[in-house]
Amino acid sequence: MRTCLKLPKCQELPFPDAKTSEDTRFPEALVETFLHEYTQIGDVTLDPFAGYGTTLRVAEAMGRIPYGVEANRERAEKARCIINHKYNMIMGDSRDIRTLGLPPIDFCIGSPPVMKQTQITNVLREHLRAKGGYLQYLADIKSIYQQIAELLQPHGMAVIEVGNLKLAHGVTPLAWDIALVVSEVMDFQGEIVVDWEPSYGNGYDHSYCLMFSKRA
Template sequence: MKTYLMLKRAYSERPPGVSPDEDDRSSEDLIEYFLERFSREGDTVFDPFAGYGTTLLVAQRMGRIPYGVERDERRVAYARSKLHQPSHMICGDAQHIESLDVPSFDVSITSPPFMEKGEIRNPLASHSREGMEYASYIQSLKLIFEQVRRLMKPGAHVVVEVVNIKSGRGVTTFSWDVGTALSEVLTFQGEVIICHEGSLFGYHHSYCLVFSNQE
């Protein structure tokens, strides 16, 4: 597997009302690259943190069958307005994937909400008053991907786009922490460093962690 990619961070359009500063979408060329590599026409594609549906929309364009889970209604509405099968974008909580109507899949390409060390909040529940510490959040992601694993067809892949975070709080090794936690439930195949022409929250690179369900 090539361990770096140079991409444009290109999109066919920006969802209405989303400013460049708050645009946390994965780039379409990134999704295309991994769909080419890990799926073929007619395969099922799943994103448990589907956001505006970038993974689903690129999958649809490439003749795959897309499914996603997203808790933000506004994002769900946008994705549904673009999908041939709007019901495949499920408004729900990734922490309860097993209770949602998600079929087994061939590839998942996703990016979870980010969190910094030292914060007390719950990135998985925007309206919750109960915050959590960083370590608990990483554990919650592990539990989500344990459920994701049960939906993987034999030979399926999961690609997780993440970044390390540098801020006033110091450095948060989010990519490595997610990689370590998910390696306890999935088989880590390696990382691909994505170099972007356009930046995402001030970064010109991100990591795609690639997992399978086979040793």
């Protein structure tokens, strides 16, 4: 497994959301790189935080069978507009992923919504307007990947793309905290550092692709 990668931080499609300027979409190059290395034509791929559907669009174009879960209805609808497998884009909550009728999956790649240690709203439950802090967020991440491990084929891999956050009031070691909690339910194979050109965000110009395999 390589340990670092340099990629352009850019998207082919214009950002489809006039309400926010915060474009959190995956660059296509990230998805293409991992699908080339870890999947074959016909493989089932999942993005549990599908956003505007980048992973599904790229996977479909590469002959993979795309699935995605997205809690935000508007984003899920926008994602459906750019793919052919429209009903594989599930409007739902990844915390309930084992109940969403997904098939066994060969490969999973996704980028969870980011959260600072000091934040009081658990961003994974934002659509429910429920309170809950960082520890509840990490517990939710662990539960989501425990369920993904159940769906993953024995040869499958799960990639979590995430960075730490260096903001005005300090650093949240988000990537390391996620690596720690997900390691409790899957086998951590190491990280690939992605050096983004021109930069990444949240105080850094790199992020991590945390690589997990199903526990034997």
